[in-house]
Amino acid sequence: MTFITAIEYRPLLAVMVSLIASGLIYVLGEHIRPNAREAITLIASALKIIIVYSMIPYVLEGTEIHLELFSIVKGVSFAFNVDPAGMVFACVASTLWILTSVYSIGYMRGHGEQNQTGYYAAFAMCLSAATGICFAANLITFFIFYEVLTVATYPLVAHYRDKEGTISGRKYLAYTLISGQIFFAAIVIVYAVSGTMEFTPGGFLTEEMLPMPWALIVFFMMVGAGMVKAGVMPLHSWLPAAMVAPTPVSALLHAVAVVKAGAFCTLRVVLYVFGPTLAKSCHGADILAWMAVFTILVSSLIALKKTNLKARLAFSTVGQLSYIVLGICILTPFSTAGALYHIVAHAFMKITLFMAAGAIFVTTHKKDIREMLGLGKRMPVTMACFTLASFGIAGFPFFAGFVSKANIIFGAVAMGKPFFVATLIVSALLALAYLMPVVLIAFKKEVENPDFAARGEASLCMLVPLVITAIISIILGIAPNIGLHLFDFSIMAGNSIFTPLM
């Protein structure tokens, strides 16, 4: 029984619980009743939350949970290490899995979807991979889970199996596999020059190992994989294309696992492999920061023009993820903490927006913003949550988005980068400009739309999760540390990277 109780095995358990669930769903799915099948998902997600949360006190005390299983390649172990940064992402992913699962049940049944078994199996597999990414202790373990995530997401993107889905699936694979293989080549080079792959706060590569043009080339070979998944321009175009998938999949892509894995990959590469010193001296961090700035501004402008609600939200994600990348590349403890906390904040806010969009689609079959005149009358709760989350995305005080954005701005001020500060403020205004019209159109009083005359919310399965996430995104804005100490973790991660350098 030590296997269950020993603290070292918990990261492994957290990965395995959804992996086993995925296998069970795939094998049994077609032979048992849908309710039993969904019960597997729900039980596994509840167990996962318990396992992940149970590690919080240990990490908070500063004990790092380390597990080496066996050599995965000669000289390197398949190893897990639970550090504050990984904990932040793991908490977000596991918390949102259970909410998305409940929502999925409502959405998939409400919409009468095909191939639900494969859908739930792939979803659980994605969560396993995401947890593995959080807890991976070295590059090769990280890469294994990163590629598993790529492959497991593909069936979800191509879920409808029509022409559009197929093309989006191909696009997704093209982007992620190419960047993944280049990442692989870079890992080989890093291992060949340094002889280690262990993530170290503050990095393990030095200028002697990788002299200048090489450092920059390898930097972008590695960060490229993160940039693709995080949708940094010009590598973002798979993300809006993936909108054809069912809405819970979009929620997974945008909030729970995939784009966050990309941001997390950038974090690990910049701060745990290269380290602030080398990332700065090879100019990689600067170039990446400017790419992020470009992405933030341009994606917000594109979002303004999109009339499909999900497309608009997709471009919003592209911009918001670049906040995280920018926060990482400013290279200060504050901005790093802000970037990590933005993983949390953006996850809860964006998932609220997507769940709301999905709820609108299932109840009214409306996708276009212009057709939503007077929608607030029919779905007041959904639209209220949508409004709250919109304020959060714009970074209003007392919303989760404010805390992270403020920290990134502190970092930018400390480094003397006024342009970054200006970008963050302008983009907040742009976020208001592209999200508020939705709210205003929905709550427009004068127009009576016969479609929306009677009140009719989506089923409770869909409504409850989105209300919860909306409430959490407010609570996290007022008391960022409540419950899970996610803000403390972010600060701890930021300090652990920069303290050795001071």
Added chain:
Amino acid sequence: MKENIPVLIILLPLCSALLCLLLTGLHKRLGRALVVLATAGSLVLSVIQLRTVITEGTIHYAVGGYEPPFGIELVIDSLNALIIVMISIIGFLTVLFAENFGDDRPVVKGSANAILALLITGLLGMTSTGDMFNLYVFLEITSLSAYCLIAMGGSKGVVSAYRYMLVGTIAATFYLLGIGILYSATGTLNMGDLSAILNKGGYDDVMLVSMSFLIAAFGIKMALFPFHGWQPSAYTHAEPGTRPLITGVMGKIPALAMFRYFYCIYGTDYIYVKYLLILLGVFSVFGMLYGSLMAMGQSDIRKILAYSSVAQIGYISLGFAIGTPVALAGSFLHMIGHAFMKGGLFFCTGAIRFKYGTVNIDDFGRIYKKMPLTCGLLVVAALSMIGIPPTAGFFSKWYLALGAAGRHEWIYIAVLVISSLLNAVYFFKVIEKVFIQQDKGLDDKWSKGELELPLTIILPVVVCFIAILGIGIFNVKLFDILMLTLEGVGL
């Protein structure tokens, strides 16, 4: 008994081949039962042999008690022992699998089984032997039985077999010329002995000429680009039941023999071997790209897999071209892994053909619903071909790339990356057909019982599935075994 294991492993399938036809005459199933038993026997023995080699070191076995350099010697080091286990497993599975295909007349069926057993004998013998001429004998046994098995695959098979026979005979002749020159200069046929004599120096010209013959001979036999001309049609039209062995294993044993000659007999200190490795690198690079590009244009799954083999042999020879122990280990890891991937994919193709009678991927619409197990293997094997962790293909690629990085051969790393992506293009094309395309509503030709397929097809599929993941996750165990031999070999 125990000290005779090396020769028993070869003799069991050989004897079963000779008795098979006779027993088939007595009773329809008796011959096949004997072949199954014999291959199972050599599988068990090969595992015992591997354990012995790991604990006690290399086995030198003098056949018939005639001591080398005059008698025939079998040399089993950890590398050979591992490859022999691989051949035995795939061979055994193929014998089981082959029952479901081909002509049902006892004479045809019996001879097919007998020839299959001969093919296994030849492959095992080529791997075990430490004698140059004995290698030639086993090479011919392998080739002749392969010609027969390919010719059994219908009228197109006959043409392909004829073509392969013409080219294959040239290869055999080249090999004979190569060793003839070596023999006339040194007066020995024993590989260990030969190596000792050559390394005394003064044989540079002899080595250069013999080497030129040998690279052409092995190049043709392993279907290395640009010697691969015979391969795609032969792999495509071979007797369907025996295809996993032909495609998964047959091309690799000549590669092993080539490694023996260039690394263990000539040695990498010899300057022409260094040039040769550069040439081999060029062949591998172009082979990897050419094979994948050709595979993209095919819609017959057998052709896709055949061209993919041209590319995959390139991976193996790329490791030889890089030449560090790590890269060589990567090559052999790929040899073992690829046997299960390609063998596995042909088990899948065979299973689909058995159930639905089609090999065209355009007909594969959503068959995963009816054949979940087979399609599971198809996906895992395809991912392994691309090199997605944690499958076997990723880790062999890892060691190859690491070896290349160690020698600063950045182009090879780039080619590995590009080749993986090209593989992804055509394998995801197949996966897309299987999972996404509309159902074509094919007739199920086998719908007895609960299972999707007969047990003799399911067993190979399951074994390959486990092997691909197992070799991937526990690759370090195999790496360590390989390193027992490869440590100190190479550059």
